[in-house]
Amino acid sequence: MSARGLITFEEVRQAFKAEAVLKKAKHDVKLVVPPPEFRRGCDLAVEFNINELVSIQRLLSANKMKYSQIISIDSATTKTLDAVKVFDFGDSVMVRCGALKITFEKGTGIIRNISGGGCPDVPYLYIELVGKKLSEAPRPREIGFTLCALCLDRAFEEALRLYESGYSGHSTN
Amino acid sequence: MSLVIAGTVPIKDFPLYTGTPKIEGNNLILDEHRVPCTMGTAALFFAAHLTCQTLNLPPPVWVTAGDIGDGVGSRIIYQHLTTNIKTLKPKILTLHYLLPITLLAKNMMLTIREMKPTLIADAGSMYVMKSIRAAKEFDLFTPDPGEMAFIADPQAVHPAYMQRYLFDFDTTNIPALIEQAYKHGNVPRVLLVKGAKDYIAKDGRIIAVIDEPNIPALEPIGGTGDTITGIVSALIYSGLEVEKAAVIAAKTNRVAGKLANPTTATRVLEIALQIPKALLDCLHY
Numbered sequence: 081m082s083a084r085g086l087i088t089f090e091e092v093r094q095a096f097k098a099e100a101v102l103k104k105a106k107h108d109v110k111l112v113v114p115p116p117e118f119r120r121g122c123d124l125a126v127e128f129n130i131n132e133l134v135s136i137q138r139l140l141s142a143n144k145m146k147y148s149q150i151i152s153i154d155s156a157t158t159k160t161l162d163a164v165k166v167f168d169f170g171d172s173v174m175v176r177c178g179a180l181k182i183t184f185e186k187g188t189g190i191i192r193n194i195s196g197g198g199c200p201d202v203p204y205l206y207i208e209l210v211g212k213k214l215s216e217a218p219r220p221r222e223i224g225f226t227l228c229a230l231c232l233d234r235a236f237e238e239a240l241r242l243y244e245s246g247y248s249g250h251s252t253n
Numbered sequence: 254m255s256l257v258i259a260g261t262v263p264i265k266d267f268p269l270y271t272g273t274p275k276i277e278g279n280n281l282i283l284d285e286h287r288v289p290c291t292m293g294t295a296a297l298f299f300a301a302h303l304t305c306q307t308l309n310l311p312p313p314v315w316v317t318a319g320d321i322g323d324g325v326g327s328r329i330i331y332q333h334l335t336t337n338i339k340t341l342k343p344k345i346l347t348l349h350y351l352l353p354i355t356l357l358a359k360n361m362m363l364t365i366r367e368m369k370p371t372l373i374a375d376a377g378s379m380y381v382m383k384s385i386r387a388a389k390e391f392d393l394f395t396p397d398p399g400e401m402a403f404i405a406d407p408q409a410v411h412p413a414y415m416q417r418y419l420f421d422f423d424t425t426n427i428p429a430l431i432e433q434a435y436k437h438g439n440v441p442r443v444l445l446v447k448g449a450k451d452y453i454a455k456d457g458r459i460i461a462v463i464d465e466p467n468i469p470a471l472e473p474i475g476g477t478g479d480t481i482t483g484i485v486s487a488l489i490y491s492g493l494e495v496e497k498a499a500v501i502a503a504k505t506n507r508v509a510g511k512l513a514n515p516t517t518a519t520r521v522l523e524i525a526l527q528i529p530k531a532l533l534d535c536l537h538y
Contacts, residue, residue, distance in 0.1 A: 121353035179399030198376030201322020203293030225322030
């Protein structure tokens with residue numbers, strides 16, 4: 081595996097944006113947990129191939145992306161949790177990633193509820209998403225800021241996939 | 254000496270507020286602002302307020318500011334508590350929806366320690382207190398199963414980082430997670446784990462399991478965990494021991510849920526409004 085570099089940020093949302101910009105430019109990047117010495121609480125970093133450093137820096141600069149620093153890392157970083165669990169409530173389905181849960185109505189795809197999590201954008205995302213259809217609601221990672229938003233986005237993604245595939249079954253657990 | 258609840262409201266640019274809002278219908282009235290009782294600290298405060306009212310206690314005090322996840326309101330609250338905790342003089346301090354910011358949390362704990370209030374944390378405040386290794390200074394955490402797996406993971410500083418194997422069995426083996434958490438030592442004296450079954454553990458030992466009434470539809474409803482934390486905060490404020498308060502709060506929340514006859518689309522307000530009746534049924538549980 082190529083040596084990897086890490087871009088750290090003041091805010092999780094900046095990591096979301098940088099990841100999107102770099103992926104659009106076909107860079108092999110992923111969101112990861114920063115090593116312990118770079119953690120401040122609720123934060124996220126973008127890992128990339130260090131050989132692409134110049135191109136990465138140019139893209140970040142051209143897109144006016146804010147970041148804290150770029151470091152070289154030797155050991156693998158921890159991935160954020162992306163596993164989900166699905167719970168069937170008969171007329172609705174709840175999908176959970178980490179502590180975040182999103183529940184939608186089977187027939188319509190309307191988001192019935194959001195629960196769990198602890199960062200301040202969760203109640204904000206609740207207000208912005210509940211009552212809307214999965215296919216029309218904003219994605220949590222687009223309007224959220226934190227790792228809780230990232231977990232909720234992963235649950236949202238799975239909920240949308242289930243809804244669009246016509247899911248009508250029972251619990252997968 | 255009051256019950257002080259600190260946590261954000263999801264309204265951008267909402268100014269710092271310290272006081273006791275009035276309840277008007279579905280809303281909390283904070284000076285000229287109306288805040289609906291939705292998931293988050295509003296639901297926690299609403300539940301604590303109703304519990305205090307039912308027990309004829311002085312109402313709680315809310316320290317809040319607007320935060321939509323960018324950390325603006327959280328920073329204001331951390332700094333306000335750091336500077337003003339001696340004026341607030343909390344008997345009980347419940348810390349709730351705050352963006353985990355380790356440096357500000359460490360500074361805040363320096364002054365809180367001097368006041369020695371009973372300390373309760375849930376949500377982002379629980380995450381940050383675990384990550385700065387201050388959990389042991391707390392009297393109570395109120396995690397859900399996903400958050401319990403995070404507490405059991407000695408390395409994780411946020412539930413999004415917890416190890417996959419812990420997530421895999423978090424709803425099926427809460428006792429093992431509790432045991433693992435106490436083994437690592439970064440846990441409060443009492444844990445109230447809110448889930449399909451509610452577990453109350455003290456000093457590493459499970460002392461109660463509450464599983465009736467069993468209302469599965471409560472789990473998807475945003476804010477049902479917040480209401481438990483609000484109820485238990487007020488019960489501790491009334492003078493009950495933390496573990497006894499946790500048992501009654503868990504039972505009360507379930508009964509309130511049953512009285513609301515919920516579906517997965519129910520709003521937490523409908524459950525919170527049942528708290529006074531449910532509490533009177535459960536007070537001597």
